[in-house]
Amino acid sequence: MSDNVILIRFGELYLKGKNKDYFENILKDNIRNKLADLDCKLYFGRGRYVVKQYPQAIESTIVSRLKQVFGVHSVSVAHRCGYEMDEIAALAAELTPDRGSFRVTAHRSYKKYPLDSLQINMQLGERILQAKPQLTVDLHKPDYTLYVDVREDGDVYLYDRTERCSGGMPYGTGGKGLLLLSGGIDSPVAGYMLAKRGMSITALHFHSYPYTSQAAKEKAVKLARILGEYCPSIKLMCVSLTEIQETIHKQCKPNYMITLVRRFMMRIAQEVAKRNSCGCIINGESLGQVASQTLESITVTNAVVDMPVFRPLIGMDKDEIIEIAQKIGSFETSIEPFEDCCTVFLPEFPLIKPTVEKVEEQESRITDYNELIEKALENIELIEL
Ligand code: ATP
Ligand code: MG
Numbered sequence: 001m002s003d004n005v006i007l008i009r010f011g012e013l014y015l016k017g018k019n020k021d022y023f024e025n026i027l028k029d030n031i032r033n034k035l036a037d038l039d040c041k042l043y044f045g046r047g048r049y050v051v052k053q054y055p056q057a058i059e060s061t062i063v064s065r066l067k068q069v070f071g072v073h074s075v076s077v078a079h080r081c082g083y084e085m086d087e088i089a090a091l092a093a094e095l096t097p098d099r100g101s102f103r104v105t106a107h108r109s110y111k112k113y114p115l116d117s118l119q120i121n122m123q124l125g126e127r128i129l130q131a132k133p134q135l136t137v138d139l140h141k142p143d144y145t146l147y148v149d150v151r152e153d154g155d156v157y158l159y160d161r162t163e164r165c166s167g168g169m170p171y172g173t174g175g176k177g178l179l180l181l182s183g184g185i186d187s188p189v190a191g192y193m194l195a196k197r198g199m200s201i202t203a204l205h206f207h208s209y210p211y212t213s214q215a216a217k218e219k220a221v222k223l224a225r226i227l228g229e230y231c232p233s234i235k236l237m238c239v240s241l242t243e244i245q246e247t248i249h250k251q252c253k254p255n256y257m258i259t260l261v262r263r264f265m266m267r268i269a270q271e272v273a274k275r276n277s278c279g280c281i282i283n284g285e286s287l288g289q290v291a292s293q294t295l296e297s298i299t300v301t302n303a304v305v306d307m308p309v310f311r312p313l314i315g316m317d318k319d320e321i322i323e324i325a326q327k328i329g330s331f332e333t334s335i336e337p338f339e340d341c342c343t344v345f346l347p348e349f350p351l352i353k354p355t356v357e358k359v360e361e362q363e364s365r366i367t368d369y370n371e372l373i374e375k376a377l378e379n380i381e382l383i384e385l
Helices: 020-034 056-066 085-095 117-131 186-196 214-228 242-251 254-275 295-302 318-328 356-363 369-378
Strands: 004-010 041-044 049-052 072-081 101-108 144-150 156-159 176-180 200-207 235-240 280-282 381-383
Touching: 004 020, 004 056, 004 156, 020 041, 020 056, 056 072, 072 085, 085 117, 085 144, 085 156, 101 117, 117 144, 176 186, 176 254, 186 200, 186 214, 186 280, 186 318, 200 214, 200 254, 214 235, 235 254, 235 369, 242 254, 242 369, 254 280, 254 295, 254 356, 254 369, 295 356
Parallel strands: 101 144, 176 200, 176 280, 200 235
Antiparallel strands: 004 049, 004 072, 041 049, 072 156, 144 156, 235 381
């Protein structure tokens, strides 16, 4: 067993006011579940949580897992010792590097400790200098800062590094949303961004089998699993658009293909959202990225639904989106070369500025519109993740 502990900090922002317990309880559950299969113990104190009693070999695994829990803002691996000044000083001297300048920054949450934080800083500073006289103290720009945390439970924690984590709000505190998950780069990032604000994610993937391959669908499954690292018990559903696309292809003007397909997608999505108690639809659209993401196109596709549609990437550049995709681990899967259903029957000149009137006129040529949607919904597939 390691004598180290891992300190978990969460943001103060949402913990103010009457909802504090609600948010904290969900955060605690999420941390507990995330570490459930690991050999460690969790302690939940006021303002800070601690992971203790784990084998040294799994320390980095615990830290990586915590980085996937929204609501955790930072963690520090700390060395643990008792209240005895000799013991603290010996550990402090051992941790402080042999060269350069340093400072000690103590925090005393155990208010009955005989020394206050200033006295701890000074005494430890002196003791470190005794052990390593070549060092200098620099309170303003030290090469090394040793943090000392005197806790109520008889423990003192010493650490020198804080790692930023995901931040955000505890998963499950922000309502439920239906994510339109393609196999591309953008939609997993869109899901991640709203999950980060606490929203529970259910994913919906459209395919056009056999025009799109089984591998293309597998890719969406892989992406949902990656999102699952952040979104506990995420669900994935798949719907076939094949018959809808064939019908549009036969009955409508070619350049309306994408716009019409997207309106079908949105209608189906809204129905799936309602059936799964999701209050909104989430997609990965970014303004102007492709023809279907101009203001006019978005207006026309948005017109068929009445629930909120969240587009967290709307103002982001592709390279900014890619940066997040790399950070969350979805990028490598997203760039696997499998076709998306939107590329089936792709017209040479897709509409860039569709209007609702003209699109409705095209749609009116599809006589069995509602039946097509019903049939797609009947054949919806829930994927085992
Ligand atoms: P992405 O990288 O997410 O695939 P994109 O840049 O390819 O996005 P579009 O193909 O126009 O852009 O899709 C815009 C959004 O529509 C996607 O981000 C996604 O939310 C949704 N979408 C597109 N294709 C599908 C699909 N096959 N299944 C589910 N949702 C889809
Ligand atoms: Mg795509």
